[in-house]
Amino acid sequence: MIEDLGVKGAFASITGQAMLQALLVIVIASLIIVAVQKVLPRVAEKLGGKPRLYLLASVPLLRLLIILATIVIVVPVLVKPSFENMVAIFGALALALGFAFKEYASSLIAGIVTLYEMPYRPGDWIEVDGQYGEVRAIGARAAEIVTPDDTVVIIPHSKLWNSLIANGNDGTDNLMCVADFHLEANHNVSQVRELLRDVAFTSPRTKTWQPVLVIVFNKPWGMHYRLKAYPFDPKEQFQFISELTARGSAELARQGVKFVSVPVTAN
Numbered sequence: 001m002i003e004d005l006g007v008k009g010a011f012a013s014i015t016g017q018a019m020l021q022a023l024l025v026i027v028i029a030s031l032i033i034v035a036v037q038k039v040l041p042r043v044a045e046k047l048g049g050k051p052r053l054y055l056l057a058s059v060p061l062l063r064l065l066i067i068l069a070t071i072v073i074v075v076p077v078l079v080k081p082s083f084e085n086m087v088a089i090f091g092a093l094a095l096a097l098g099f100a101f102k103e104y105a106s107s108l109i110a111g112i113v114t115l116y117e118m119p120y121r122p123g124d125w126i127e128v129d130g131q132y133g134e135v136r137a138i139g140a141r142a143a144e145i146v147t148p149d150d151t152v153v154i155i156p157h158s159k160l161w162n163s164l165i166a167n168g169n170d171g172t173d174n175l176m177c178v179a180d181f182h183l184e185a186n187h188n189v190s191q192v193r194e195l196l197r198d199v200a201f202t203s204p205r206t207k208t209w210q211p212v213l214v215i216v217f218n219k220p221w222g223m224h225y226r227l228k229a230y231p232f233d234p235k236e237q238f239q240f241i242s243e244l245t246a247r248g249s250a251e252l253a254r255q256g257v258k259f260v261s262v263p264v265t266a267n
Contacts, residue, residue: 022074029070036062041122059122060138118171119160125168125175125234128155134235148238168234174210175234179244181225184258189216192225192257199248200229205240207232222260 036059044055120126124135126145131153133145142156159165169175183192193214200212210230217224227248231240252259 018077022077025073029066033063033066119165120167121171127166128159174230176228177237177241179227179241182260182262183223184260185222187257195251196227196248205231
């Protein structure tokens with residue numbers, strides 16, 4: 001009852017002029033948020049590299065700061081800034097929101113953790129619960145990723161608490177790609193490794209200053225080769241893997257190296 005009286009008393013002094021002032025502040029803040037969301041990504045695209053990633057990552061942080069600043073400005077305009085009024089209003093608000101937005105609050109807190117720890121940023125390629133794609137946007141509650149099939153997947157930040165998050169490039173433009181080759185055992189291993197390395201180094205998409213590795217495994221059904229290299233642009237990873245696979249397979253066939261079908265139960 002005391003809290004109810006405190007809330008009513010806090011809002012009793014609201015005037016039409018105060019409402020207009022608060023509305024003006026909210027409109028200005030909304031326009032600033034829209035400008036930040038529109039302008040900064042365009043500037044980031046022109047910069048490229050690490051500055052692009054960090055500038056994109058600053059968008060949700062700036063949006064959150066603008067919202068908090070708006071609340072700090074609007075509340076004293078509408079409510080007489082006394083200790084009793086503030087306790088009554090924020091106490092009632094916290095109680096209502098605690099019950100109504102429990103899951104949302106969890107995602108929101110995780111979103112703040114995300115902005116601080118930066119486990120993923122716009123432009124990162126991540127996998128969460130079997131969903132793999134590029135982070136397109138990071139909001140206060142969730143992140144949006146775009147899968148290779150051009151599907152938008154919304155991932156709540158609360159996944160941070162109980163899910164493994166794999167980040168392929170972790171804020172950089174270096175993303176390792178892997179092309180697999182399954183071959184029969186009777187061949188010259190050193191020759192095949194050099195051939196696959198040459199395939200990667202001669203690709204126009206390869207960052208030749210980054211490591212190019214050829215890993216080989218001896219399996220019961222034959223030999224398993226993994227060609228690992230870095231493309232210039234992480235967005236080209238699938239074209240890059242397809243090119244390595246096609247050109248590598250053609251060169252191996254030209255050398256008379258035979259492929260093998262991997263048993264379904266094989267690891």
